[in-house]
Amino acid sequence: MRLRRIAAIGALAGAISIWLPGSAAHASGESCNDELPAGTPSYVVCRWLAKPDEALQIAMNWLADDARNLQEAEPYGSPAVDITCTDGPCPTGEGEAYDEDQAGPAEDGGDVVCDPPGTTCTVEPDEVEAAAQTPTGQAAETASEAGLRVWINTELADDWKAGEQAFQAAVKNIGALAAQPGVTGIRFTNQLGYNATFTTAEDITKFVTAASAALREIAPGKKLGLHTVVPVFACGGQTACVKTMTAQYPLLTPAVIEPLLTGGKIDQLTLDSGMAPGYTQWKITAQQARRNQWIQVKARAWNALAQVGAEDAGLIGPSLTTAQAKTATAQRVVLPLQDGAATVNVWSRYVDAKGTVHGIPAATWVQLEKLEPLQRRLTTHYTPGTDDLTKLAKVFSQVYITA
Numbered sequence: 001m002r003l004r005r006i007a008a009i010g011a012l013a014g015a016i017s018i019w020l021p022g023s024a025a026h027a028s029g030e031s032c033n034d035e036l037p038a039g040t041p042s043y044v045v046c047r048w049l050a051k052p053d054e055a056l057q058i059a060m061n062w063l064a065d066d067a068r069n070l071q072e073a074e075p076y077g078s079p080a081v082d083i084t085c086t087d088g089p090c091p092t093g094e095g096e097a098y099d100e101d102q103a104g105p106a107e108d109g110g111d112v113v114c115d116p117p118g119t120t121c122t123v124e125p126d127e128v129e130a131a132a133q134t135p136t137g138q139a140a141e142t143a144s145e146a147g148l149r150v151w152i153n154t155e156l157a158d159d160w161k162a163g164e165q166a167f168q169a170a171v172k173n174i175g176a177l178a179a180q181p182g183v184t185g186i187r188f189t190n191q192l193g194y195n196a197t198f199t200t201a202e203d204i205t206k207f208v209t210a211a212s213a214a215l216r217e218i219a220p221g222k223k224l225g226l227h228t229v230v231p232v233f234a235c236g237g238q239t240a241c242v243k244t245m246t247a248q249y250p251l252l253t254p255a256v257i258e259p260l261l262t263g264g265k266i267d268q269l270t271l272d273s274g275m276a277p278g279y280t281q282w283k284i285t286a287q288q289a290r291r292n293q294w295i296q297v298k299a300r301a302w303n304a305l306a307q308v309g310a311e312d313a314g315l316i317g318p319s320l321t322t323a324q325a326k327t328a329t330a331q332r333v334v335l336p337l338q339d340g341a342a343t344v345n346v347w348s349r350y351v352d353a354k355g356t357v358h359g360i361p362a363a364t365w366v367q368l369e370k371l372e373p374l375q376r377r378l379t380t381h382y383t384p385g386t387d388d389l390t391k392l393a394k395v396f397s398q399v400y401i402t403a
Helices: 009-016 053-072 126-132 137-143 159-161 164-178 201-218 231-235 239-248 253-263 287-299 320-339 360-370 372-377
Strands: 003-006 079-085 149-153 183-187 223-228 268-272 307-312 344-346 349-351 358-359 378-382 398-402
Touching: 053 287, 053 320, 126 137, 126 164, 137 149, 137 164, 137 398, 149 164, 159 164, 159 201, 164 183, 164 201, 183 268, 201 223, 201 398, 231 239, 231 287, 239 320, 287 307, 287 320, 307 320, 320 344, 320 360, 320 372, 372 378
Parallel strands: 149 183, 149 398, 183 223, 223 268, 268 307, 307 344, 344 378, 378 398
Antiparallel strands: 003 079, 349 358
8 A cells, every 4th residue: 555645835835935034024014906907807917925125034044054944844834635445556547556646647758659650650660769779868867766756958049940750850859858768848938029030920820739739649647847037027007018028029928828828739848037127117126027027927827837947047156155156046946936937947058159058057056955945846958968966956846958
């Protein structure tokens, strides 16, 4: 008999937002409606669970004393749910059993099996085997063995624009990689609408629709995701900012991005957090920009349409003191989770134009290692042949492997 405990880590982030010794962290009477853009329906009401200054104090409190409070915390108001299999190990649905510490069939999506080949399954076993020998395939195996959830991170936009033949070939290659054991999903485009690949909203919609349909067919059961940014979200209630950002980034407005979340096209949306200092002319700080973004996501209920996470490269940089590292970790990791991000994708390395590799400072890495209760919500990128996946697994629970 196996007992499987499901702990709601999301509730822990909720606890972060309402507990602060010696301070009224729950400011139920404080409205943040002024952060919503003009024209927001009257039934959308914004109230601070914790005002901005209090929120940072809360996050810093959890990081104090080597994050002891966070590590000792229990999910707030979240009873355990026990799933008991009375006749031995829990079945997978395919005549096999899985251990409680292993991913079940609903978690890894299963492998693509093409025997016999059919119209909805076009990756052959020999192609899956060949993909396993590539650097990406080998990295996926190593990451899975290290306990990391694996996503294949690729860019299909250029292939789609190159024509049907190039697009189908690229999709087939990704399908073979996605069939590797332990692969959870595919992120098939990055900086969508921000780079120069597309010039019209119509083409963006056509691309995402085509890529989703092709990947659903060739990699059934795998999650699909994309990365972009919605600059207007950072404006909050600044009307001049909203007008400027809408005009400057017409392909990145809510009206363009939201339809991509409907109709089962994608399962995951990652929004970039690197939006400031472009907002300093409106006196919007980087921290305010990030908070404004999550107010907008929640007000529009995007997190009911897909898993919406943050992406942040801001922890990469020069050496920091312990105090500076705690502040950076609180602002860029803990606060986004508290404000509504399902995950935070933290860049762990960056290569500049001169070929110099920049990474996360040692003091910041120490702070990330202490966030054990939140680590299942921390993700990162990985390029085959670079960093130590075993080291990354000490901080992150999911990795996007570049293909």
